[in-house]
Amino acid sequence: MVSQVQFDPSVPRTGSPSPDVLPSTVDGPLPLGLSVRMEGISKHFGGVRSLDDVSIALQPGEVLALCGANGAGKSTLLRILAGAEQADSGRILLDGSEVRIDSPRTASELGLSFVHQELNLVPKFTGLQNLAMGKGSQRPLGILDRRGVAKRAAEVGEMLGHRLVLDVAVEQLPVAERWMLSLARGLMNPAQMVALDEPTASFTEGEAERLYRVIGQLTGAGVGIIYISHRLDEVLEVADRISILRNGRVVGTHDASSLDVRSLTHHIVGREVETIERRGAAQPRGASVRLSVRGLARPPRVRHVDFDLYEGEILGIAGLVGSGRTEIARLLVGADAATSGEVVLDGEPLRARSPHDAIGNGVCLVPEERRTQGLILLESVESNLQMAQIGASPNLASVHRPGRSRRTARSLIERFAIRCRSPKSAVHQLSGGNQQKVVIGKYVRTEPKVLVLDEPTVGVDVGARAEIYRMIGDLAAVGTSVLMISSDFDELAICHRVLVVRDGAVVATVDGDSATKSRLTRLCYTHDNEAIA
Amino acid sequence: MTTTILQPALTPTVSARSWQGLGRYGALMMLVSLVIVMSVLEPETFPTWDNFVNILNQSALPAVIAIGLTFTLVTGEFDLSIGNTASLGGVVACTLIVDDVVSVPLAILLAVAVGVLIGLINGLVVTVLGVNALVATLGVGTVVVGVNYAIAGGLPVTLDDPEGMLKISLGRFLDIPYPVFIMIGLAVVAWLLLNRTVLGQSMQAVGGNAEAARLSGIRVTRIRVIGFVICGALAALTGVLLATRTASAAVSAGDSYLLAAFAAAFFGSAVLRDGQFHVFGTMVGVITVAVGFNAIALLGVETYWQYFFQGVVLIVGVGVGTVARRRAAT
Numbered sequence: 001m002v003s004q005v006q007f008d009p010s011v012p013r014t015g016s017p018s019p020d021v022l023p024s025t026v027d028g029p030l031p032l033g034l035s036v037r038m039e040g041i042s043k044h045f046g047g048v049r050s051l052d053d054v055s056i057a058l059q060p061g062e063v064l065a066l067c068g069a070n071g072a073g074k075s076t077l078l079r080i081l082a083g084a085e086q087a088d089s090g091r092i093l094l095d096g097s098e099v100r101i102d103s104p105r106t107a108s109e110l111g112l113s114f115v116h117q118e119l120n121l122v123p124k125f126t127g128l129q130n131l132a133m134g135k136g137s138q139r140p141l142g143i144l145d146r147r148g149v150a151k152r153a154a155e156v157g158e159m160l161g162h163r164l165v166l167d168v169a170v171e172q173l174p175v176a177e178r179w180m181l182s183l184a185r186g187l188m189n190p191a192q193m194v195a196l197d198e199p200t201a202s203f204t205e206g207e208a209e210r211l212y213r214v215i216g217q218l219t220g221a222g223v224g225i226i227y228i229s230h231r232l233d234e235v236l237e238v239a240d241r242i243s244i245l246r247n248g249r250v251v252g253t254h255d256a257s258s259l260d261v262r263s264l265t266h267h268i269v270g271r272e273v274e275t276i277e278r279r280g281a282a283q284p285r286g287a288s289v290r291l292s293v294r295g296l297a298r299p300p301r302v303r304h305v306d307f308d309l310y311e312g313e314i315l316g317i318a319g320l321v322g323s324g325r326t327e328i329a330r331l332l333v334g335a336d337a338a339t340s341g342e343v344v345l346d347g348e349p350l351r352a353r354s355p356h357d358a359i360g361n362g363v364c365l366v367p368e369e370r371r372t373q374g375l376i377l378l379e380s381v382e383s384n385l386q387m388a389q390i391g392a393s394p395n396l397a398s399v400h401r402p403g404r405s406r407r408t409a410r411s412l413i414e415r416f417a418i419r420c421r422s423p424k425s426a427v428h429q430l431s432g433g434n435q436q437k438v439v440i441g442k443y444v445r446t447e448p449k450v451l452v453l454d455e456p457t458v459g460v461d462v463g464a465r466a467e468i469y470r471m472i473g474d475l476a477a478v479g480t481s482v483l484m485i486s487s488d489f490d491e492l493a494i495c496h497r498v499l500v501v502r503d504g505a506v507v508a509t510v511d512g513d514s515a516t517k518s519r520l521t522r523l524c525y526t527h528d529n530e531a532i533a
Numbered sequence: 534m535t536t537t538i539l540q541p542a543l544t545p546t547v548s549a550r551s552w553q554g555l556g557r558y559g560a561l562m563m564l565v566s567l568v569i570v571m572s573v574l575e576p577e578t579f580p581t582w583d584n585f586v587n588i589l590n591q592s593a594l595p596a597v598i599a600i601g602l603t604f605t606l607v608t609g610e611f612d613l614s615i616g617n618t619a620s621l622g623g624v625v626a627c628t629l630i631v632d633d634v635v636s637v638p639l640a641i642l643l644a645v646a647v648g649v650l651i652g653l654i655n656g657l658v659v660t661v662l663g664v665n666a667l668v669a670t671l672g673v674g675t676v677v678v679g680v681n682y683a684i685a686g687g688l689p690v691t692l693d694d695p696e697g698m699l700k701i702s703l704g705r706f707l708d709i710p711y712p713v714f715i716m717i718g719l720a721v722v723a724w725l726l727l728n729r730t731v732l733g734q735s736m737q738a739v740g741g742n743a744e745a746a747r748l749s750g751i752r753v754t755r756i757r758v759i760g761f762v763i764c765g766a767l768a769a770l771t772g773v774l775l776a777t778r779t780a781s782a783a784v785s786a787g788d789s790y791l792l793a794a795f796a797a798a799f800f801g802s803a804v805l806r807d808g809q810f811h812v813f814g815t816m817v818g819v820i821t822v823a824v825g826f827n828a829i830a831l832l833g834v835e836t837y838w839q840y841f842f843q844g845v846v847l848i849v850g851v852g853v854g855t856v857a858r859r860r861a862a863t
Binding site: 333335356358360365374377378379386392393398402442443 | 728730731732734735737738742745746747748749750752755759809
């Protein structure tokens with residue numbers, strides 16, 4: 001299927017390292033794959049120590065995973081290697097020679113390629129325009145070599161085993177499609193080392209498989225990979241060695257074969273964390289139907305959706321990117337308008353023309369992208385926690401009482417163990433997991449009957465993830481109905497039932513106790529319809 | 534992960550803290566030092582009750598229009614039509630009185646209603662048509678200029694019987710001119726509206742992140758339109774108050790308030806907050822400029838220095854705040 005290895009030595013390297021950074025022992029073209037060492041790296045931000053004497057080493061052709069809770073320093077370490085930040089102390093060695101990486105451009109010239117957690121694509125540009133932004137896409141006089149870029153993009157796409165969407169503005173693409181483009185952009189120029197920061201955060205199993213194949217190709221050609229992911233099973237599968245960071249320090253480097261999820265979790269958190277508890281068939285039988293959805297549609301993404309959601313039930317939605325799973329959630333809360341179909345809530349027809357209507361009726365959506373859709377990043381935890389309450393208020397002239405708002409905020413912070421200095425702290429200072437708890441808390445405060453969660457644990461570390469599962473379990477226990485969309489099919493084990501969505505329709509319903517990752521994955525791909533009561 | 538993660542065990546360094554202090558209080562310190570310097574330079578005339586009242590009186594009109602603008606800015610929008618709206622407000626009020634159509638209070642009310650209408654048009658063009666606020670309000674403002682010329686024929690409208698209008702500006706209570714009370718009253722109401730009502734909180738949420746606000750149930754379109762309406766109403770009121778000073782209105786009398794309002798609001802965004810617009814900050818901005826103008830007059834330097842001062846205040850106030858916040862963050 002993949003016939004072409006990108007790192008064919010006959011391909012001329014675009015841009016060569018400036019002479020002073022070239023390892024002195026190398027004559028002629030560089031061999032593919034560099035060993036990368038970072039030694040004694042320390043970094044402070046405004047008096048807060050982010051990295052403290054961190055050392056890592058990557059051999060050519062090796063996959064080194066960096067694991068750690070949010071805030072442990074993984075991304076900062078990568079940003080230093082990428083030249084986006086400067087370390088306060090420490091040094092970086094490529095093939096044994098010390099180099100100074102003072103800008104992302106230098107890093108790129110050295111053959112270090114980075115695919116970041118934050119999508120750094122220009123939303124208004126098409127895929128092709130985004131891919132053309134790197135070096136080597138210009139002919140003399142700065143004229144864009146469109147044909148060359150398209151050709152290269154096709155090669156990269158073939159290598160990824162994915163047809164890249166190049167002619168549509170990136171902002172119109174689903175998240176996973178954007179990720180593929182980000183990844184492709186990092187591979188447009190031949191690389192000696194590739195760092196992948198949360199590459200599969202919004203991928204499903206099949207899409208992740210493709211990435212693993214690409215990683216295999218790269219390492220086979222001698223390229224080293226630095227890999228950051230919160231999905232520990234995936235890390236254990238992909239990585240050769242794992243360096244574990246905790247509070248800005250490396251607490252250990254282990255061979256991946258010597259670890260399992262449990263021991264790795266223990267290393268990351270520094271304490272035992274409960275793993276996912278399968279809820280299984282312990283579903284609230286006899287409970288009444290809370291939400292009944294019939295023939296819900298908004299072509300082309302959502303064609304025909306039927307399902308019932310019971311009181312106190314946790315109902316999962318499994319689907320590939322592009323299956324319509326996010327769009328279904330948006331229709332339910334009136335973020336988009338359905339073209340047909342009906343939704344009945346507690347026996348009454350629900351016509352949500354806007355999220356305001358939906359929240360007023362007790363249906364809330366915890367959106368997919370917490371930073372852009374869930375939070376006001378510069379505002380305080382307290383203001384963020386009150387937002388849905390404000391939004392649900394029918395009367396704009398009604399009085400807002402800051403004292404009451406603060407007390408409620410404090411109780412939510414306590415109830416959900418949101419770790420922040422004070423309710424006044426800006427929410428962007430919190431870790432990803434705690435930010436997510438704020439978004440969930442904001443909606444829980446309105447005491448919803450139905451809470452829809454779209455990818456609630458993306459970019460959330462193991463410890464906080466367990467807490468989010470507990471939040472969801474507690475809500476269901478008091479009668480809240482939960483609809484949970486996830487690409488991480490393992491975590492759908494917390495559901496009573498799981499709906500499998502494909503091509504904008506529900507194609508199967510699986511009981512929680514049999515909703516294994518392999519089964520859900522198979523159902524997402526294959527077309528043999530299977531319905532289990 | 535790209536954000537700075539705070540670790541409770543470590544406290545920010547002294548330098549980070551002092552930069553943060555400069556960011557928050559720099560603009561306020563500028564006002565305070567201006568007052569101190571002037572008190573030393575002109576101890577006879579500057580630090581007196583009369584001059585204090587005079588400064589507040591000079592602040593009143595810019596304050597009214599800048600408070601209105603603050604509402605639009607809080608919702609994350611922009612209004613470039615306020616100067617033209619102010620001009621039209623004065624012309625409408627004076628024309629109605631000259632033509633003996635209505636009484637003075639009703640004329641003022643109708644002029645403000647015209648401002649409401651302009652704000653409504655601005656808001657609908659921006660939200661429903663989806664035109665960028667910069668372009669939309671520039672366009673609407675230009676139309677307003679046309680309407681203004683059509684009403685007044687390009688000539689100043691002067692009242693035959695100025696008493697009713699003049700007493701609004703010249704009248705005093707407890708030896709303090711009425712406009713000062715109007716300014717303080719509006720500032721208090723605006724502060725309450727923004728900080729103590731669901732509307733105000735919604736406005737701040739919309740300005741912070743419109744998409745998150747929408748998914749939180751806030752009716753973003755409605756909130757933005759209301760912001761434009763308040764802004765238009767207060768702009769028209771500013772024009773009316775300007776007309777009460779001379780009992781006449783010129784077709785471009787209010788135009789210069791556009792820049793004054795923006796300067797005050799942006800200067801104010803650097804006061805105590807990290808670049809967010811708020812009523813208290815806007816008031817500090819207005820008063821800082823008024824103190825500066827007062828100082829220029831008392832020192833007897835040429836009036837063109839006013840422009841230098843206003844420009845420098847804006848750049849230094851906002852610039853120092855921005856740099857200091859950046860330093861505090863790294």
